[in-house]
Structures are given as C-alpha cells and as structure tokens.
Amino acid sequence: MNSILINGDWQSAKSSRAIQAxxxxxxxxVGETFPVSDWADCETVMDAAQAAAVAMEDISLDDLASFLNAYADNLEKNAESICEVANQETGLPVSPRLLDVEMPRTIDQLRQAAAAAKDHGWRNPVHDHDKNIHSCLTPIGPVLIFGPNNFPLAFNAISGGDFAAAIAAGNPVIAKAHPSQPGTSRLLxxxxxDAAKRTGMPAGIVQMLYDIDPSDGLKMxxxxxxxxxxxxxxxxxxTALKAAAxxxxxxxxxxxxxxxxxxxxxxxxxxGEELSDEAAGSCLLAAGQFCTSPNLIVIPKGEKxxxxxxxxxAAFKSKxxxxxxxEAVLSSLKSSIEMLVGAGVEILAGGKEAESDxxxxxxxxxxxxxxxxxxxxDALQTEAFxxxxxxxxxxxxxxxLAIAKRIHxxxxxxxxxKEGDAAMVPLTKILQRVAGRVIHNKMPTGVAVSPAMNHGGPYPATGHPRFTAVGIPASLERFAKLSCxxxxxESFLPACLR
Amino acid sequence: MNSILINGDWQSAKSSRAIQAxxxxxxxxVGETFPVSDWADCETVMDAAQAAAVAMEDISLDDLASFLNAYADNLEKNAESICEVANQETGLPVSPRLLDVEMPRTIDQLRQAAAAAKDHGWRNPVHDHDKNIHSCLTPIGPVLIFGPNNFPLAFNAISGGDFAAAIAAGNPVIAKAHPSQPGTSRLLxxxxxDAAKRTGMPAGIVQMLYDIDPSDGLKMxxxxxxxxxxxxxxxxxxTALKAAAxxxxxxxxxxxxxxxxxxxxxxxxxxGEELSDEAAGSCLLAAGQFCTSPNLIVIPKGEKxxxxxxxxxAAFKSKxxxxxxxEAVLSSLKSSIEMLVGAGVEILAGGKEAESDxxxxxxxxxxxxxxxxxxxxDALQTEAFxxxxxxxxxxxxxxxLAIAKRIHxxxxxxxxxKEGDAAMVPLTKILQRVAGRVIHNKMPTGVAVSPAMNHGGPYPATGHPRFTAVGIPASLERFAKLSCxxxxxESFLPACLR
Structure with a gap:
C-alpha cells in the first residue's frame, strides 16, 4: 500500500481500506493500491498544517516564490512520466492534451503564482499615515483543497490553480486528491x-491524502x-461541503x-454550417467534460x-x-439525460450509453x-456533464431575452x-447579471490563464460571485483575510506594509 | 399609521400590526405608530428594487455620486431635527454624540462613498489586450440591509456605512430599519x-420597511x-439570516x-491607574454599546x-x-451576565439591573x-453587550499567549x-490571526472612517474575514461581483473598462 504525504514525509496511512485507479x-x-485515510490521518495533517501556517509567517516571499518555481521546474523535468500515468487514470490523451496543453498550463500557473507571491500589489496595502492605520491582505491559514476529476494536472489539488493560489498567498495546503487519480497525484x-525540501519550506506546507470518507471530509x-x-x-x-463550512x-x-x-x-x-462545426467542437471537447462546456444553445426558429x-x-452523430x-461520470450523465428527457426534451442524437469497452x-x-x-x-437547466x-x-x-433572464x-x-444586432446590447446586459464571463462570438471552453480571466460566477456556478478560481493574482485573494x-x-507589520 | 417608502413614494403599508418607539x-x-409590513410589502419592494437595479446600469457614476452628495447635504441641513428624534428613540445624547460626532461621521461617509462611486480604482479594472479579455467589479444587484440599534445614524440601514457602500457600488437598497428607531429612520x-428625486435616480433606488416579521426577513x-x-x-x-442566505x-x-x-x-x-481610566472609559463608552467595546482584559498577576x-x-462603581x-439590550445583557457567572466569574462591581426609570x-x-x-x-467568551x-x-x-491563542x-x-517587551512580537502575531484589527497601546472603541480601516474579522465577528464594513472604498467591494x-x-463594456 502506498504511503501518504504527512508533514514533510511519506508515511504509512492509518487506513482500513484501499482504492485503485x-x-x-x-x-x-491500473497501478498500485492507495489508502483511504482514517480520521487519525486527518488529525495529523491538520496539526502539521497549523504548525506550518505559523512557520510560514517567517518565510520570505522570495523563498516562497522559489518553492513554486522549483516545483514548476520539477514538473517540466518529469512531465512525460507524470502524463503517462495521468493518461492511464483519466483516458485523456497525452497529446494533444496532457503533455502539450495541460502540463504547460500547470507549470505556467505555478510560475505566475510565484511571481504573484513576490508582488505586493494584490495584497492591497493601504496606508493612512495621519491616523497611523495600515491594512493589507494576509494569509488566511491552512487551506484544504478538493480537486476535480477533469483536469488531473491543472486543477489537481496538489498542483493546480487552487494549490498555486493558496501557497502563493502564504498558506499551507492539505490536498485531498481525486480518488480516481491517486497515481498521478502521488507523482505530483x-x-x-522535493521542491519544498530544496527551498527550505516548513515541513507541513504541502500534504496529501489520496482519499477519505465523505463524512471525514465534512469534519475536516x-x-x-x-x-x-x-x-x-x-x-x-x-453543496454538502458548503453546508459544513x-x-x-x-x-x-x-x-x-x-x-x-x-x-x-x-x-x-x-x-450556420461553420457555426455548427464550432459549436459541436466545443460541446464535445474532451467528451464534454469541461466546466465551461456549452450545455445550452439558444437559437431563433426558422429555416436557418x-x-x-x-x-x-450530423456532427454529434459522426464524431x-x-x-x-x-464510471461515476457515466452514471451521473445517464441520470441527467433521464431527467432532461423526463422534462420534455427531444433527442436528436445519442441519448444512451455507447457500446464500448x-x-x-x-x-x-x-x-x-x-x-x-x-x-x-429548473429541471431543464440540469447540467449534463x-x-x-x-x-x-x-x-x-x-x-x-426571456430565456436569458431565467438562466441560473x-x-x-x-x-x-453582430455589434449592430438589436438584441446584442440587451442580451449582453442580461447575461452579465447571470454569468461570470460574457463572451462574444466565441465558444466558452477555453479558459485562458489571464489576469483578466474570471472563472467564477453567481451560485450555483460557484459559492461567491466576487472571486475567481483562474487568473493570477485575483485567484490568490480567496485565500487571504483583511488585516489592519x-x-x-513598522517593525511589527507584514512585509507588504513596511 | 405612518407610510412606507416604496418605489419612490410614501405608500400605505400592507400591515396588520404596528410598532412605536x-x-x-x-x-x-414616544412618537407616531409605524407599520410592521406584511409579506405583500416585501414583494413590492423587491420587484421595485429589481427594476431599479436594471435602471441603475444606465445611470452615470457622476449622477450616482451626486445623489450621495445631495443626501449628505440634506442631512447637514436637517441634522438637528433628526438628532432630536434619534435621541428620543435611543437615549444617546445629542451632544457629545449624535449631533457632533455621529451625524458628521454619517455625512462624511456618504461623501466619501460619493467620491468612491466615481473612482474606478476599487473596481479593479484589468485588461489583457493581447487576449482581448477585460474584467472588473460590477454591481451585484438589490441589497437588503438590516441596521443595528447602537448607531441610529452612522450604521442605520437607510443612511449608514452599508447603505453608502451598497449605493456607491451601484446597487439599489432595501433598508429594513431597526424597529426601535422608526422615527429616526423615517426622517433619514x-x-x-428627496435627494434621489432631485438627482434623477430610479424610483426604487432606496426603499424602506420599518419592520417585518422575522420569518419574512428570512424569506427575503x-x-x-x-x-x-x-x-x-x-x-x-x-446567524439565522446567514443560514437563509x-x-x-x-x-x-x-x-x-x-x-x-x-x-x-x-x-x-x-x-496602572492611568490605564484603568483609559480602559474603564472605553468599556463604559455609550454604556458599552459599541461593537468594539472591550469585553475582555487580560493582565499578568501581581501587585500592579x-x-x-x-x-x-472603583471606576466602574463610581460612574x-x-x-x-x-429592553431587549437589557434583557440580553442580563442573560449574558448570568451565563458568565454560571461559568465561574467573580463579580467585582455591578452584576445586576440598575435602579432607574x-x-x-x-x-x-x-x-x-x-x-x-x-x-x-467558550462560555467565557460570551459577548456581554x-x-x-x-x-x-x-x-x-x-x-x-495561551489565552490569546484561544480567542474567538x-x-x-x-x-x-513596549516595543521591546518579549511578549510583544508573539502576542501581536497571534492576535493578527484572530482579529481583523490589531491595536497597540490604544483602546479599540474608536473606528475611524479611514481607507485603511478594517471593521471586520474572522467568524463569529463577521461572516467572511476578507471584507470590511467600515473604510471606503474597501467596504464597497462587498456589494460587487467580478465580471469578465x-x-x-468596447462599446459593450462598463464605464470603468472603456
């Protein structure tokens, strides 16, 4: 059985059951077996994370950045072996995806986060010299990250955007790996x-559990x-985790x-024909397993x-x-389609499990x-992932426009x-109220790691419409508190206020 | 029975019961009777607020600022009559408090908010010209504000810090007045x-209900x-409202x-003697009814x-x-003291209701x-307001230091x-983790309206440690969403991105 990453070491898990990808x-x-940690492991990592949070108060921002850069360098060197395992565990192709798109994105995110760690701007230092009051954003403390299944590298709890943001904001991370990607998460x-050790980080800065019982997740x-x-x-x-928080x-x-x-x-x-290519391509990209996959297309009736x-x-049938x-994604998709059919949709293509190994x-x-x-x-806005x-x-x-007003x-x-179309202005306004990112004449699947990106939006897309999960430095603000x-x-103030 | 402010007019309430201050x-x-609105009124104000939110998308930021400034001017002109009623409803002295401190603070907040409404900086416009992606903070939509009892002007739902911030961020406000201050809230x-009408604001930009049933509050x-x-x-x-949200x-x-x-x-x-004056003064300021009143004083034992x-x-006894x-404050204080006594505290002064009209x-x-x-x-950190x-x-x-680590x-x-005291550094660090504002050698009761202020902190002080209720422009961010x-x-972009 594989060991877990606790307080700077690979240690045996306290575990009574195992998973395998x-x-x-x-x-x-495929691959080795990995432990489902008991609550005892959760306790241990939380204690270590608390100690690390205190130790990190004395780590210089340059050193913190060095850690993120060293990690990025390590991933660059080990990209092929990691992507090979990620491919086995997810079915996502090594190329054109894991090795040539997602890994470079992951490395780029870590390096952007390193640069942000050293930059005081996003911490919003504010000085009132007359009143001798000073404020800025400071680290919030240990961050627990639950990663998804659909980006084994760029959103992995131990290497992805949330990880990079939480660390760069000055916090230790406890990564709860996605249980379908234990081997990938181990390699990451x-x-x-290795990077943390070489750059002198506190032992508990990064820790990882492969899996835990859902009830222990809520407890953590x-x-x-x-x-x-x-x-x-x-x-x-x-929503279950949200209720607990x-x-x-x-x-x-x-x-x-x-x-x-x-x-x-x-x-x-x-x-229409050109557009149908573009739309079908976006809908079916990575088998539709993007957070930003278009689930709903709205068109005015007529010949066109x-x-x-x-x-x-034709495109949906031919691809x-x-x-x-x-299996969880398959079974969840089946339920969603059943619900949509129950709500009255007509199936034009597909509608059932494919015959396939x-x-x-x-x-x-x-x-x-x-x-x-x-x-x-409501039923017809069920996400079919x-x-x-x-x-x-x-x-x-x-x-x-009436449809747009009802979008969740x-x-x-x-x-x-076209810019001059009568509906263009009102539609853009309405959609800006319901969506984090409004896009003109482009499909939504691409999510650039740009400082201007918003990968967020009103509930139920996210839990708070003020924050973004992608885009540096904005994504770091989620893991900060305001300190005054x-x-x-001056000698007592954090670096960004000195 | 008094009328309520709905969609730009004073209208009869749908109400089956009344309150009086x-x-x-x-x-x-004292004063007139005021309606406790039924759900029908809540429906009406929410419909009007929605319409106002849409209309406000087309209001220029200069006009919005004019409204806030006109309101501030109006308050300046009518300060005495408003403070007279506020004094009757709260017992807070006209001087030195309502007229010479709280009203000027309220007016100053509105003017600072007006300046912030025009300033694009806090909206954090970010441009990625290469990728043609642009983002900024935009208005969140209708804001429902529940005001407190302890600042009838500066925190009133229809004139205080939350009001100024929500409006300046571009949103309509539904004020739920504090039921103990209906007359003050009416005058405000x-x-x-008047200011909204004179500056051409949408009808539903400010609306007010004097009181509603708690269950209707949760529904809203x-x-x-x-x-x-x-x-x-x-x-x-x-926490009840938080659960509903x-x-x-x-x-x-x-x-x-x-x-x-x-x-x-x-x-x-x-x-010690000089300090006891300062400490007692802060503890008993406005009969201890400040959010920042020191409930806990920690000292090392000894002769001093x-x-x-x-x-x-002596100070507590002599004042x-x-x-x-x-009456609600009195009865809540009685319960808190009972709980503290039950938890083992020794009473040195007071401990019971005063004999008084x-x-x-x-x-x-x-x-x-x-x-x-x-x-x-836990019990000993019960707030005794x-x-x-x-x-x-x-x-x-x-x-x-051990006590500091356990502070909620x-x-x-x-x-x-003193700066050189051994405990000074560790204590400051620990307290920065648990409190929104760390203060050296000063009592906490003063909350300056400074851009560097944080009137916030970790739960249960607030619901989110990233935000402040006082301090402009930071307080405006609470009422914004991130839009990309x-x-x-360019013609479709909000003003701050153009």
Whole structure:
C-alpha cells in the first residue's frame, strides 16, 4: 500500500481500506493500491498544517516564490512520466492534451503564482499615515483543497490553480486528491515535496491524502484547524461541503456546475454550417467534460435554425463517443439525460450509453422549444456533464431575452451576433447579471490563464460571485483575510506594509 | 399609521400590526405608530428594487455620486431635527454624540462613498489586450440591509456605512430599519428620497420597511430578487439570516459579536491607574454599546495587577449606569451576565439591573483566573453587550499567549506594552490571526472612517474575514461581483473598462 504525504514525509496511512485507479478506456484496475485515510490521518495533517501556517509567517516571499518555481521546474523535468500515468487514470490523451496543453498550463500557473507571491500589489496595502492605520491582505491559514476529476494536472489539488493560489498567498495546503487519480497525484506530490525540501519550506506546507470518507471530509471542513476550503467538482459534493463550512462561518470557494449558455442570433445563424462545426467542437471537447462546456444553445426558429440543427445532429452523430473519466461520470450523465428527457426534451442524437469497452456515452444532442423550456426551467437547466447539449428553439430574439433572464448562475454566457444586432446590447446586459464571463462570438471552453480571466460566477456556478478560481493574482485573494494594524510600529507589520 | 417608502413614494403599508418607539430613558412610548409590513410589502419592494437595479446600469457614476452628495447635504441641513428624534428613540445624547460626532461621521461617509462611486480604482479594472479579455467589479444587484440599534445614524440601514457602500457600488437598497428607531429612520429616508428625486435616480433606488416579521426577513434573504445582504446586530439574528442566505448561495455580510480583547503587559501595568481610566472609559463608552467595546482584559498577576483591578473596580462603581438602548439590550445583557457567572466569574462591581426609570444595568466588572478561563473558554467568551467587562488574571505573560491563542474571531485585539517587551512580537502575531484589527497601546472603541480601516474579522465577528464594513472604498467591494468580458467590443463594456 502506498504511503501518504504527512508533514514533510511519506508515511504509512492509518487506513482500513484501499482504492485503485481504473483505466477508463477498458474499465480495468491500473497501478498500485492507495489508502483511504482514517480520521487519525486527518488529525495529523491538520496539526502539521497549523504548525506550518505559523512557520510560514517567517518565510520570505522570495523563498516562497522559489518553492513554486522549483516545483514548476520539477514538473517540466518529469512531465512525460507524470502524463503517462495521468493518461492511464483519466483516458485523456497525452497529446494533444496532457503533455502539450495541460502540463504547460500547470507549470505556467505555478510560475505566475510565484511571481504573484513576490508582488505586493494584490495584497492591497493601504496606508493612512495621519491616523497611523495600515491594512493589507494576509494569509488566511491552512487551506484544504478538493480537486476535480477533469483536469488531473491543472486543477489537481496538489498542483493546480487552487494549490498555486493558496501557497502563493502564504498558506499551507492539505490536498485531498481525486480518488480516481491517486497515481498521478502521488507523482505530483513527490515533485512538490522535493521542491519544498530544496527551498527550505516548513515541513507541513504541502500534504496529501489520496482519499477519505465523505463524512471525514465534512469534519475536516468544519474543523477549526482549517481556515479555508476550495472545491472543484459536482454540485452535490460542493453543496454538502458548503453546508459544513457555512455552519462554522468559514470561507469555502466552490466551482460547481454551470450550463454555459450560448445564444446564436439570426445574423450568426446565417453562417450556420461553420457555426455548427464550432459549436459541436466545443460541446464535445474532451467528451464534454469541461466546466465551461456549452450545455445550452439558444437559437431563433426558422429555416436557418433547421439547417443548424441538422448540421449539429450530423456532427454529434459522426464524431466518435469520447471516453468518460470514470464510471461515476457515466452514471451521473445517464441520470441527467433521464431527467432532461423526463422534462420534455427531444433527442436528436445519442441519448444512451455507447457500446464500448471504455466508459462512454453517445454524443447527445437534444432540442426543446422556448415555451416548454420556460415552463420547466429548473429541471431543464440540469447540467449534463459529458458530451450532451440542449438546443432551445425560440420564437424570435425577443423570446431569447426571456430565456436569458431565467438562466441560473453560470461560469460563462456567449452571444454570437453582430455589434449592430438589436438584441446584442440587451442580451449582453442580461447575461452579465447571470454569468461570470460574457463572451462574444466565441465558444466558452477555453479558459485562458489571464489576469483578466474570471472563472467564477453567481451560485450555483460557484459559492461567491466576487472571486475567481483562474487568473493570477485575483485567484490568490480567496485565500487571504483583511488585516489592519492600528498604531502599530513598522517593525511589527507584514512585509507588504513596511 | 405612518407610510412606507416604496418605489419612490410614501405608500400605505400592507400591515396588520404596528410598532412605536420607546424612550429608553423612561421606558414610555414616544412618537407616531409605524407599520410592521406584511409579506405583500416585501414583494413590492423587491420587484421595485429589481427594476431599479436594471435602471441603475444606465445611470452615470457622476449622477450616482451626486445623489450621495445631495443626501449628505440634506442631512447637514436637517441634522438637528433628526438628532432630536434619534435621541428620543435611543437615549444617546445629542451632544457629545449624535449631533457632533455621529451625524458628521454619517455625512462624511456618504461623501466619501460619493467620491468612491466615481473612482474606478476599487473596481479593479484589468485588461489583457493581447487576449482581448477585460474584467472588473460590477454591481451585484438589490441589497437588503438590516441596521443595528447602537448607531441610529452612522450604521442605520437607510443612511449608514452599508447603505453608502451598497449605493456607491451601484446597487439599489432595501433598508429594513431597526424597529426601535422608526422615527429616526423615517426622517433619514425622507432626505434620501428627496435627494434621489432631485438627482434623477430610479424610483426604487432606496426603499424602506420599518419592520417585518422575522420569518419574512428570512424569506427575503432567500428570495432570488435580493442579490446580497448586510446585517449589523446580534449573533443570534445574524446567524439565522446567514443560514437563509447560505442555503441559496447568496453573499451575506455580517457584523455580529466581538469581545475585543485587550492585553496589558507588565510594562503597561506599571502605569496602572492611568490605564484603568483609559480602559474603564472605553468599556463604559455609550454604556458599552459599541461593537468594539472591550469585553475582555487580560493582565499578568501581581501587585500592579491588584492595583489595576482596584482602580478599575472603583471606576466602574463610581460612574453612573448609562442608559441602554432598549429592553431587549437589557434583557440580553442580563442573560449574558448570568451565563458568565454560571461559568465561574467573580463579580467585582455591578452584576445586576440598575435602579432607574431608564433601561439600565449597573456597570459590571468581572474577574477570573486564566486556568479557569481556559477550562471554559467558550462560555467565557460570551459577548456581554453593554457596560460589562471581564478581566482574566494570568500567571505570567507566557500564560497570556495561551489565552490569546484561544480567542474567538474578533473585530479588534489590543496590546499595551513596549516595543521591546518579549511578549510583544508573539502576542501581536497571534492576535493578527484572530482579529481583523490589531491595536497597540490604544483602546479599540474608536473606528475611524479611514481607507485603511478594517471593521471586520474572522467568524463569529463577521461572516467572511476578507471584507470590511467600515473604510471606503474597501467596504464597497462587498456589494460587487467580478465580471469578465471576453472578445467583447468596447462599446459593450462598463464605464470603468472603456
């Protein structure tokens, strides 16, 4: 049985059960066994994280940055072996994905975070010299991170965006790996630990548990030794953790579910065939397993709409069913499709599990008219995580505005149209109220690691619309508290106020 | 029966019951009767607020600032009549308090907020020109504000810090007045409405209900027409509203309970008599009814400690019992003192209701040793809102550090000592983890309206340690969401991104 990363060492887990990764391309177990930690392990990592948080108060920001950069260097050197295991555990291709896109993104995030760690700007130092009051953002304390299944590197709890942000903001991290990626997480954690040791970080700065019982997860979230929590994953999991955090008034940052509506105006439908390529490509990218995958496409009815639907149906039918990340994703997708069918959608393509050795579901295109959509708007906004999208056919563009007003909090909302189209201004305004990122004439799947990015939005997309999970330095603010120093001599102030 | 402020007009309430203010100096009813609104009124104001939020998207920031400045001017002109009613409803003196301190502070806050409304800096505009992605903070939508009892002007839901911040951030406000101050709130709202009309604001920008049933308050908090909530008041009220907001993933900003510990090191105790004046003055200011009133004073034992305790006891006994704001404050204080006595404190002064026509409780000084404190630390951190403080006598300064580590999330934490004192550095570090504002050699009661101020802190002082309720522009950020525009032409962008 594999060891867990506790307080600077690989140690035997206190565990009474084990997990093993499943290769989703053939549904068979792969790699070594890994422990599901008992509560005793949770206690140990939380104690160590608390001690590390105190020790980190005396670590220079340059040294902190060195750690993140050293980790990035390590990943660069070991990229191939890590991506090989990640491929086995997720079915995501080494190329064009893990090795040439996701790993470079992961490395870039760590380096951007390193630069942000040294930069005082995002800490917002404010001086009132007359009154001798000074304030800035300071580290919040131990951060518990739950990583998702769909980005084994760039969002992994031990290497991804939340990790980079929490560390760069000056906090120790307890990573709860995704149980479907224990081997990948192990390899990443080895590199993190090596970098931490070489750069003189406190022992408990990075720790990792492969898996824990859900009830222990809730207990950890509520424990006073944890200062903040980050979670990327399903709405069900996220809301359970949120309830535990809310109960004790603790910040929790969630990136949960989002239907990412795409509105196509009549002017865009004129080039329907080209658009159907673009839309189908975005819907089916990585088998639709992106947080920003378009689950809903809204079009005005007519000849061009019919042509678009035909082209989309053909595209969904012709592309092979992609491999899903796990049996859980497959079964959740089945339930979502059942719910949508129950709510009245018409299946244009797919709609059932694919015949395959892999976990796979046929590319599924659905249709409904706007009147029926509005009559059952909650059920019809069920996220179908996977290669499935619903097209809502409206009476006209005015009708599309009515749909837009009912969209639940979403990460993104896109509009395709011309600047002069009558619906363009009102639609953009409405969508800005419900989505964290409004996009014109572009599909939502790409999430650039840009300082201007918002990978966030109103609930249920996330737990708080003020914060973003992607984009440095903004993402670091989630793991900070506001600290004020009143009549305090300079020698007592944090570096950014001196 | 008085009318309520709905959608730009004074309208008859849908109400089946009424309230009347009580003059706390003689416990008798004063002023007119005011309606407790039914749910129908809540529906109406929420509809109007939604419409106002949309209309406000087209209001220029200059006009918004004009409204806040016009309101400030109105208050300046009508200060005396408003303070007279506020005095009747709260017992707080016109001078030196309402007219010469709190009203100027209120006016200053509105003017600072007006300046911030025009300033794009706090909206944090970020441009990624290469990728054509742009982001900034944008208005969150209708804000529901619950004001407290202890600052009838500067924290009133229709004129105080939350109001100024929510409006300046571009949002309409629904003020739920404090039911003990209906007359004051009415006079303030009249000036707000006049200013809004004169500056061409949308009808629903400011609305006010004098009172509603608590269950309707919870329903409003959960209603999708409300985008964010601010509350200043008791922990019991705040946590109930928080649960309702959390359930639907809505931002709620609470300023609840805080014991504001003050640590006196041996070097400070050397000037014990002078310090006891300062400490007693702070503890008993406005009969201890400040959010930042020091509820806990921690001292190392010894001769100087005994002298300090004697001087404090004398001061508490000699000062007259101040008037409490309401019967509710009196009865809550009684319960808190009972709980503290039950937890083992020794009463050095006071401990019971004062004999008075007014709502009043004898100035109450309590004592406990550090060992007993640590054995029952939760109960002994019960906030006693009113003229009551607990002194914890430690073995030594090391022992004081152990106390500091157990302090619950607090708005402030003070240390009195010399820069070279051995305990000064560790104590400051520990207190920075638990309190929003760390203070050296000064009592916590003053809360300057400074851009560097933090009137916030970890739970249970507030609901989120990243935000402050006082200090402009930082306090505005609570009522904003992060919005990103990806591939969107400049003409569609909010003013701060153009």
């Amino acid at each position: 499943i290769d989703p391309t053939n549904r068979s177990a 954690a080895e590199q993190a630990l 979230v509520a424990d006073s030794r944890i200062a903040a929590v980050a979670f990327t994953g399903s709405r069900r999991g996220g 809310d109960q004790v008034g603790k910040p929790i940052y969630l990136e949960m579910s989002s239907i990412n509506p795409v509105f196509l105006l009549q002017s865009a439908l004129e080039r 709409a019919d042509e678009f639907l035909q082209a989309m149906t 092979p069913a992609g491999t899903l990340l796990s 892999a976990f796979a579901f046929a590319n599924t295109l659905m249709k409904i008219d706007s009147k029926s959509f509005l009559e059952n708007e 996977g290669p499935a999208s619903l097209v809502v056919v409206c009476e006209d563009e005015q009708d599309a 909090g979403s990460l993104t909302a896109s509009v395709y149209g 120093f009143d009549n305090v001599a | 009580i003059d706390p100096t003689n416990r008798s009813a 709202a009249e000036q707000a409405l 908090v959960a209603d999708s027409r409300i985008a964010a909530v601010a509350f200043t008041g008791s922990r019991r009220g705040g 959390d359930q639907v993933g809505k931002p709620i900003y609470l300023e609840m309970s805080s014991i504001n510990p003050v640590f006196l090191l041996q070097s400070a105790l050397e000037r 400690a005994d002298e300090f305790l004697q001087a404090m006891t 007259p019992a101040g008037t409490l704001l309401s 007014a709502f009043a409780f004898a100035n109450t000084l309590m004592k406990i040793d550090s060992k007993s404190f640590l054995e029952n630390e 009113g003229p009551a403080s607990l002194v914890v006598v430690c073995e030594d300064e090391q022992d004081a 999330g607090s708005l402030t934490a003070s240390v009195y000592g 525009f990806d591939n969107v032409a």
